[in-house]
Amino acid sequence: MAGQQLSLAEAGRKRGNSALWWGLLFTVLGLLSNFLYFVVKAGQRTFPWINLIVPALGLVLLFIGLKRAFGQSQIYRGKIWGSIASALALLLFAGSIWGFFHARAVPRSAGAPQVGQHLPDFTLPDTGGQPVSLAQLLSGIGGPGQPKALLLIFYRGYW
Amino acid sequence: MRGVQKDLPEFQAEGIRPVAISVDSPDVSATLCQKAGYSFTFLSDPKAEVIRRYDLLHVGGGPGGHDISRPAEFLVDRSGTVRWENFTEDVRIRPRADEMLAAARNIQ
DSSP: OHHHHHHHHHHTTSBOOHHHHHHHHHHHHHHHGGGOOEEEOTTOOOOOTHHHHHHHHHHHHHHHHHHHHHHTTTTBOOHHHHHHHHHHHHHHHHHHHHHHHHHTOOOOOTTSOOTTSBOOOOEEEBTTSOEEEHHHHHHTTTSSSOOSEEEEEEOOOOO | OHHHHHTHHHHHHTTEEEEEEESSOHHHHHHHHHHHTOOSEEEEOTTOHHHHHTTOEETTOSGGGOOEEOOEEEEEETTSBEEEEEEOSSTTEEEOHHHHHHHHHTOO
16 A cells, blocks of 8 residues: 555656557557558559558557556556557557458459450449430540540449 | 549540549539549449449448449540450559550550
8 A cells, every 4th residue: 555655656757658659649540541542553463561560560569668567667657548548559450450451352353344345335324414325425425526535433432 | 533633634635535433323423523623524323233234343342331333444445445454452552543644545
C-alpha cells in the first residue's frame, strides 16, 4: 500500500511513453492507408506493402511502449492507457489486414472479352436515362464525331 | 477516372471517347459527375446485365453485399474489336491515364 502511494506520488515525474502514442497513430494510419489508390503501369504486378508495413510498425511501437510501461514502470508511464491503446490497436490492425486482403479479392474474370475479340453490343441508359448502345457510341452519336476508339472504364460504383 | 478527366483534351485530340460504366443508377452517376466534374459519358447497368455478360461481376463486392463491377478498362476500335485491356488484381491499383493514352495512339 505504501509502495503504491509512493509510485502515485512519483507519477508526476515519470517520463511520457510516446512509443504508445506513435504505435496507436500508425495502426490508425495503417487502416486508413487501404483507402489510398496507387496509379501504376497497366499489368504491373504491384503489391502494396505500405498498407501492411504501416500497421505492423504501429504494433512494434506499441510493443516497445508496453515493454517500457511494464518493464520499467518506475521510469515510464502508460500501464493502463497503454493497455487500452494496445487492445484498440490490435482491433485496428485486424481491420487493416482484413481491408488489405479484401481489396485484393477481385474476381479473375477469365471469361471477359480478350484483346482481338469482338465486343458484344449493349444498350444502357446514360445519366439522363437515355438508352445508348455500343454501336451508337462507336458511330459517334452524342459526341464530337466518330471516335477512333472507345475507352470503356468499368468501375465499382457506390461512391 | 480523375486521371482520364484531367487528360480528357488529350484523349479527345486522339479521337478517344471515354465511357464509364457501373451499377450506379443514372441519378447516382449524374450526381457523381456533377460533384467530381466528370464531363465524359457515364452509363448505368443497375442489374449488372452487361457487367455479368462480360464476366466482370464482383459478386458481393459492394457495400451491403451488393454485386458490382470489378475495375476493368478496354480500348475498343471502330469495328468493335478490343485492342487493349487491363484487369487489376487489387482495387487500390489502377492504370495510369497517360499509359491508356499511349495504348490509344497505337490504334490507327
